[in-house]
Amino acid sequence: MHNCKSSRNSFIDLALGEIEPARATELQAEINDCPGCHEEYESLRSTLYVSKKALRLAVRGEEFWPGYRTRLQAKLLASSARPVESGGERALSSQMWLALKTLATTSVRVPVPAALALLLICGVFFFVWRARAQVNIPPLTPVALFGAEVKTETREVPVFQEKVVTRVVYVEKKSRRSASGADQSDRTAIPNAPNTVGATGSNSATALSLAGFKPTSEVKLTIIKGSYKDEK
């Protein structure tokens, strides 16, 4: 169905050869069938034809060009411009620049569904990454980055300490008499212990009992671990 208004919108494109051949043939047939459109299209074509002719006519005649060439040659000779580049470096840099420019301006045609899917994947990846970042994950050490396992463990290391203990022995009279048999056995157990029980009597029990001991500074007991039985 021919529509004058919509057809006329395409007249310029048709006259300038910007319409596909099939559509152009169709449009031309419409124009031929409609007197109004035909007149409009012909006037457009005439305008273009006349303007093209006029543009050609405006250009100077033959007598102009020798002088034009002379002036151009004089300007060229006067100018210091040279087309040859100063050296290979500049040519290389310009080539690199061109390559970079080409790389930067290269575009790839991607179908809309594929582009949307790609965008969606990127979005999901971003949100997952954000979610993982919010969880408190210890930072990776440089060693861990190279694949070696690092375990951190707390261990108690036994520290041996020397402890000086002063042994004070108190002897009571009653217990001394009742336990005289036991004391006798003790004296035999200690070779350096003086045999003073019979000579000093009960009053000198304290003095007798301390006589067998060395000064505290010389007695050193080292307790490593354990109960009374381990005490040396």
Add this chain to the structure above:
Amino acid sequence: MYSEDELIRQAQAGDKEAFCLLAQAYERRIYSLALHYSRERYDAEDLSQEVWLKAFAALSMFRFESSFYTWLRRITINCFLNHRRAKSYRWHSQTSESASSEDLAITNDAGSQARVLESTLQNQLVVEKVMQALAAVTPQQRLVFLLKHQEGMTYEEISKELGCSTGTVKKSVSRTIAKLREELGVNEEPESYMSCAAAGILR
């Protein structure tokens, strides 16, 4: 006689004579574009010669990947777009002066002289109207129209060269044609216009 490629290579090596020979092949097209863009003869000469000087300076960048004229036209377009001298002037037709004097000199009889004069005057009138129409649009619209109508470039090529959309190119062409029709009076009196055109330019 050297081929174009040979001349280009010689010019790339710094041979200015070879470049002048190369320029002769395209000087009219470049000058014509410059003239219709600037709408003034002296400006057109300056502008076109500036194009040639820039082309010579940039000739080492020509890699034979496109035709020489395509490369040259790109330089021309850039040169036009950088041309900042926005002068508002009317088209002063000098065609009539030179052409009429020439034509009159080579014709002897009065009848021929009268016909030539009439034809020249008609041509002058149409050229002036076309130039006025081109003056009524913006420089970019004018350039787009010239690239389309005079150079035969496609909408897509123009949009790439000028860095604008195809829609903008179409609008520019449409706007310039509307101005041309307005100036040439096509819409008002198609019959008289046609007869005038037929008698003058469209002989």
